[in-house]
Amino acid sequence: MTRSDEIELSIVMPCLNEAETLAICIDKAQGYLDRSGVVGEIVIADNGSTDGSQQIAIAHGARVVDVESKGYGNALMGGITASRGTYVIMGDADDSYDFSTLDPFVERLRAGDDLVMGNRFRGGIEPGAMPPLHKYLGNPVLSWIGRVLFRSPIKDFHCGLRGFRRQSMLDLHLQATGMEFASEMVVKSTLGGAKVSEVPTTLKKDGRSRPPHLRSWRDGWRHLRFLLIFSPRWLFLIPGAVAFVIGLLGTLLITFGPLVFGDIGLDISSQVYLAALTVVGYQAVIFAILTKIYAQHEGFQIPRGRNFDRLQKRISLESGAVVGLLVFLVGLVIGIVQFASWAGSGFGPQDAAATMRLATPASLLMILGAQTIMAGLFLGVLSVGVKRR
Incomplete structure (x- = not known):
């Protein structure tokens, strides 16, 4: 033989x-x-x-x-x-x-x-x-x-x-x-x-x-x-980060009044769409991070950069919950202030533009906060050790 x-x-x-x-x-x-x-x-x-x-x-x-x-x-x-x-x-x-x-x-x-x-x-x-x-x-x-x-x-x-x-x-x-x-x-x-x-x-x-x-x-x-x-970086992380930054900046700037670029004006309707863009971008960023962590957890040996390694060491269920809760509370406080102002006026008619200009970013912050908390919880699930055959 x-x-x-x-x-x-x-x-x-x-x-x-x-x-x-x-x-x-x-x-x-x-x-x-x-x-x-x-x-x-x-x-x-x-x-x-x-x-x-x-x-x-x-x-x-x-x-x-x-x-x-x-x-x-x-x-x-x-x-x-x-x-x-x-x-x-x-x-x-x-x-x-x-x-x-x-x-x-x-x-x-x-x-x-x-x-x-x-x-x-x-x-x-x-x-x-x-x-x-x-x-x-x-x-x-x-x-x-x-x-x-x-x-x-x-x-x-x-x-x-x-x-x-x-x-x-x-x-x-x-x-x-x-x-x-x-x-x-x-x-x-x-x-x-x-x-x-x-x-x-x-x-x-x-x-x-x-x-x-x-x-x-x-x-x-x-x-x-x-x-x-x-390949979560090029497909999700970078496009998501760009969408998140553009959407968040636009949403916050319109809070202080309409944005005018030449003959183009952006007001509350644009603010709503920019807030949606922010949410989608943030979801893409979270997806990219969690996908990479999941891939490594399951044994897929994919490239790791020093920046990602540092980020992975800092994020955890606890840190995600704390950051998410803080962001959520900021949005909630804005909402409470708005409600108190409305109550002070006897719950009468409101200026729709002025109300939406503040309610949109408040809602956005609560959504982002809740997403961050849930992402932290999912990261906690991934970190649970299991016996593999």
Whole structure:
């Protein structure tokens, strides 16, 4: 038996009822190993197949690893962890990728790359191999978002055929259990400074008679949601902070009278909308902070800046409650003063403009105070220690 340290390449395929195409994929992969002279193994990460896929894999010379936890990411991590090669090339077992042509991946890995992605848009997509929704919208948009947010060189984030150094990938501590595992691998590799590259890859129509496991809108949203977890700063923090500052300043300034900019005048109706902008901006800022804390709490190793570390040390359930309560009380006092003034006049008619000019910021402060208190409470929930299996 070949010793573990002699295996250079592990070819890992996740499997869930792939009896129709599994043998073809294994035979192509074995043919590549025989032709190229690469010392390798074929690992089938079975995620609970009930169609005899396990027996087919064994009969064709592959090693089967049973992965009980359901999900694409779980299956792949099970296979990667159990693999013995210095390098791993993973690909779907539906015969949509050609495992007999892995030379470009091996060459880049031997040259020192940590992650080598296939690019289906460069290598070619056969007719019917990818739904138009994925080809022209889903994959290009999500890949573009990934490039913009994380400055990644990868132009096909979701290609199922990719190779990497096994230990480099294990060191990333990948957490995603589903289809978003594909995005996590690229994002964390890029953020961690890994050497990442792409090679052209051809996508064929898969050989299965049943529909694929992928669900377009559900899995597309899961990928997008994952990208949002890793990029709260640019998507929420900065836009939210800008909206909050503009809205708050505008709301407070109109308290003292209308604002006039040339031919444009802003008065109480504008004040109401500016107050709403303040609330939305503040919610975005809180969301960005709590999302980042949640991501770190759940084990997603995302970039941390010194400013955020200092902020995280200062904010807590208690500090949030104190600050929120003070802000709320300021708004409440203004409201009480207004009510007392109205009561002093015998609850008679009021000047609508003058009343709203003060009532709007008072209401805004109470809303912001309440939001701060609730954010502090949620932060307290996140900080509760739990035993994880």
